[in-house]
Amino acid sequence: MPIRVAIADDEAPARGRLKTLLAKMGDIEIIGEASDGDAAVNLCANPQLDILFLDIRMPEWSGLDVAAWLQERGDERPFIIIVSAYDQHALEAFELEVLDYLTKPIRPARLEKALNRARARLNPIPSSPVDFKMGLPYKERTILVAVESIHWVQYENGVLAVQTADQRLFIPWNLKQFEEKLQGHGKFIKISRQTIVNLDSLKAIDPMLSGTSILEMKDGTRLEASRSATTRLKTLF
Template sequence: MNTKLRALVADDERLLREQLKSRLAQVWPELEVVGEARDGQEAVQKADELRPDIVFLDIRMPGLTGIEAASEIVTLDSWQGEIVFVTAYDEYAVAAFERGALDYLLKPVETERLAQTAQRVKARLQTRKVIAESGEAAGGQGAAGAVDEAALDALLQKFMRASQGLNGAPSGEPPMRWIQATTGATTKLIDVKDVLFFRSDEKYTRVQTKDHEAFIRTPIRELMPRLDGQQFWQIHRSTIVNLSAIAAVTRDDTGRQRVHISGHPEVLEVSRTFAHLFRAS
């Protein structure tokens, strides 16, 4: 391709970003790395701002996983780029990528494997260019985008099941029964079954019961695997809800799903990544 391609590299480890950039310079010297991101949310923001042709996403990042970030990136207006995942996971996780027909690199990234990925990505971008120049861009790219989103949704679920276990709590470990939380200067034990929902911000996770709220330092990502997946569902990167507390699920004018809680005024948003949980079968 005549136009110089541009890339974004996202990894929470600076040394790993530098290593990937160095090896990209070896196997793909004409590629320009125009930005770096240290977490999933920053990756989404920079992808929107810089509009790179390729985004290299580490899987395990704070805020958003690479898969969650990719799910948001592919929905950006006029997105036409390619996603390449970088992972340290074993063969079982890699099999999910292969079934999803998405590009991935295993850490530590090997030069030969990176060169193969570069050739595949360049070929796909060239195909998109040819389609656009032939006047079929609207239909062709729309179809490609739909396939990417569906593959990402399927891959996210496989990833979550592999990392959390089928029922939320890791295999062989009973689900969490009690939560030690603080309310003001008081620390108390909360029975998990009494929790309506959990909501996280940058520092704390709010534990909401019918009558009280308390705070813990455990992030959603660490909390979800310890809960009973038959009782609690993650519906947003920052929210877990107790299924027995759900009064109704509605859609707003934009199509976003909203979860209404019995006996509590707060309405919880369902992110696109988890929207399939409430789709009618």
């Protein structure tokens, strides 16, 4: 399946150069363009959009404004890749959970690296041997937890809640640290910018009129999935 992308940049030549680079990547389908921030926001309404390339300086909304708006909505997708002639906004951009930050002129190898990060996030995580255990820092100890026993994790106020089959642990991690520790083990999916669930612990999916959904987990917890995550779940079940 191709990766569907859109480009938002107020300079048509810049959009053209990026389109030329993307056309050489093979599995990329460009499904939209925008020349200002308002139009970029409208592109995000497409549930099939996987990646939005955003320039920083645009009329109406800046690229950072659009990224902040998406973060506030809590949608997992589209992933944001910032493309800018200026590197001084990188820290602010990563605080808004963008996938990557590219500086102009874009080098093909650097673009490929950013797309590989997206591919890793977009592809379903395969199942793994049931005996894999993850070490979780808890108080002054390291607790070994079988990955298949983890129902869901949720990041809030600087703490990661990890719900297992028999306990809930609060650890000083963020979601990125949890994903890195997973190392591809288990069948997990990110349903929002704050929450990851184990598909084997999912009991029911209740669709909402807004296009989001409420997931009922086997432990009874109800968690909200973003529109993009809901769309992906429909393809898995």
